Amino acid sequence: MGWIGEQIDSVKSMQFRQLFTQAISLGMIVTSALIIWKGLMCITGSESPVVVVLSGSMEPGFKRGDILFLHMSKEPIRAGEIVVFNVDGREIPIVHRVIKVHEREDTGEVDVLTKGDNNFGDDRLLYAQGQMWLQRHHIMGRAVGFLPYVGWVTIIMTEQPLIKYILIGALGLLVITSKE
Template sequence: MGWLSDSLDSIRTLQIRHVLTQIVSLGMIVTSALIIWKGLMCVTGSESPVVVVLSGSMEPGFKRGDILFLHMSKDPIRAGEIVVFNVDGREIPIVHRVIKVHERQDTGEVDILTKGDNNFGDDRLLYAHGQLWLQRHHIMGRAVGFLPYVGWVTIIMTEKPIIKYLLIGALGLLVITSKE
């Protein structure tokens, strides 16, 4: 009976090794994705270096599902730039164009008014109640680059979570069953 338990042992160690390798390679994928994201955060200086356009308020320039690359530098904000801003009390950031800038003489603080290219009026209706201007701290970054359609992946995944779970399940199955 000795040879049977020997061969069982060898299979067992082989499988453990195989599973361990798979776990390590999966970990490598996850960490390298994290490294790229955090690296982009450092390079661009923006807390979210890439945003997906969710509304049609900037059409025909930016459509729903396009992605924008953001950059946040110390440069002052000027009219005409497309900025991403957060309004107090709203969770989703907005991507619109700056149409008015008033920069203080003594403190350098700015009052900014924005508008979506495709909207009829300016954004005061979107701001918090009674808020007339955006300040520097509302701005998350300015758009510098543009890539069409790629954002649809995230839009579909957030709106149809089933697809996300199916995708994760299928990928997980592939990783577990792959022999190389």
């Protein structure tokens, strides 16, 4: 019984007011995380300001589990930049380097071709059938910063949902039962 009994007792012994305070503090944690995320979206101008690298196609620069910070500005896209793009009919965005740029004189539209540093060929095989170039609207942002390993947390949690639920449950219990 030991530990579990103590926890149950501590839940039972709580006053309504204390419970209320703890619910609010839990809410504060959740909302402040949301504020940070939405704030980052505003500052970077990108739909998803942080992405986790999922494949090894940019090795040895970016490995699986590394985190990239994205920025989306009005500046035109140029060769050499690492961009995150969505291909029609694919759910997961891809992080690859731009190797060709053709910018139209009259409209300013760009045609872009990408390639993973570690891949043998360019990305035409990954694009939708018959698609030769990426346009501006496919691109979600360009990578500006890099943080190694941290993304493993999300990879593990998406691939092992059980661990996610255990972690969330344990944290929730901790917040509810903590007395300070």
